[in-house]
Amino acid sequence: MARETPLALTRRARRINRVLTETYPDAHCELDFTTPLELLVATVLAAQTTDVRVNTVTPALFARYPDALAYAQADRAELEDLVHATGFFRAKAAAVTGLGQALVDRFDGVVPRRLADLVTLPGVGRKTANVVLGNAFGVPGLTVDTHFGRLVRRFGWTDEEDPVKVEAAVAALLPRAEWTMFSHRVIWHGRRCCDARRPACERCPLTRDCPSAFLGATPGRATGAGPTAARTTGITATTGTAARRSSGARRNSGPPPGV
Numbered sequence: 001m002a003r004e005t006p007l008a009l010t011r012r013a014r015r016i017n018r019v020l021t022e023t024y025p026d027a028h029c030e031l032d033f034t035t036p037l038e039l040l041v042a043t044v045l046a047a048q049t050t051d052v053r054v055n056t057v058t059p060a061l062f063a064r065y066p067d068a069l070a071y072a073q074a075d076r077a078e079l080e081d082l083v084h085a086t087g088f089f090r091a092k093a094a095a096v097t098g099l100g101q102a103l104v105d106r107f108d109g110v111v112p113r114r115l116a117d118l119v120t121l122p123g124v125g126r127k128t129a130n131v132v133l134g135n136a137f138g139v140p141g142l143t144v145d146t147h148f149g150r151l152v153r154r155f156g157w158t159d160e161e162d163p164v165k166v167e168a169a170v171a172a173l174l175p176r177a178e179w180t181m182f183s184h185r186v187i188w189h190g191r192r193c194c195d196a197r198r199p200a201c202e203r204c205p206l207t208r209d210c211p212s213a214f215l216g217a218t219p220g221r222a223t224g225a226g227p228t229a230a231r232t233t234g235i236t237a238t239t240g241t242a243a244r245r246s247s248g249a250r251r252n253s254g255p256p257p258g259v
C-alpha cells in the first residue's frame with residue numbers, strides 16, 4: 001500500500017478544511033462575550049460544562065463585574081452563587097478572582113494580547129489563551145482540547161496525544177490565517193457529527209479523506225488513525241476497503257449522535 005507523502009497529507013488536510021468550511025459556514029465561538037475580559041472569564045467557566053450553560057450565567061456575571069478590579073474585589077459567596085450553574089463553582093469563583101487580581105497586579109487590569117503573557121495568568125493554558133487571541137484579538141490560534149485532538153487523530157493528521165504537539169502538527173498543515181476558524185469548524189464537527197463514541201460516518205462529508213471512516217467508535221490511536229495508519233491504509237486513494245466500510249456501516253447503524 002502506498003505511503004502518504006507529506007505533500008499528500010497537506011493536500012488532504014486542506015481538502016478536509018475546505019469541506020468543513022462549506023459544511024459549517026456559520027461556525028463561530030459559541031460563548032457570548034463583548035470584550036476580551038468577558039471571553040477570558042467565559043472560557044474559564046466553560047471547563048467541564050457546555051458553552052450553552054456558561055451563556056446562561058454570564059449576562060448577570062458581566063453586569064455585576066464590569067472589569068478586572070471588580071473580579072479581584074468580588075465577594076466570594078456572591079461570585080460563587082453567580083457561577084454556580086456551571087459546576088465546580090467554588091474553584092471557578094476562586095479562579096476568576098485570581099484572574100482579576102493578576103490582571104490588576106501585572107497588566108493594569110487589561111487582558112494582554114500575547115500568548116506568552118496570557119499563559120502566565122492563573123488558570124489560563126494555551127487552549128484558553130488561543131481562544132482569547134483568536135476570537136477577541138483576531139490573532140490566529142488553534143484551540144486544542146480533548147475533542148480537537150480526537151478529531152485530528154481520526155483525520156490521520158497526527159499520532160500525537162500531547163496538546164502542544166498536536167497544535168504544532170496541525171499548524172504545519174494549514175495556513176495560519178485558517179487556524180481560528182478551523183478550530184471552530186472542528187469543534188462544530190465533533191459536536192454535530194464525529195461524536196467520541198458514535199461517529200456518524202454515514203452522514204459525514206469527510207469520508208473520502210478520513211482514514212477512520214466506518215472504523216467505529218473508538219478515540220484517537222485506537223481508531224487506527226494517525227499518519228502511520230493513513231500511510232498504510234491507502235487513505236490518499238479514496239478507497240478504504242469496501243468490506244471494512246460495510247462492516248463499519250453495520251456498526252454505525254444506530255441513530256446519529258448529537259444534532
Ligand code: SF4
Pocket residue numbers: 154193194195199200201204205206207210211212213214
Ligand atoms: S468519517 Fe467518521 S470518523 Fe471520519 S470525520 Fe467523519 S464521522 Fe469522524
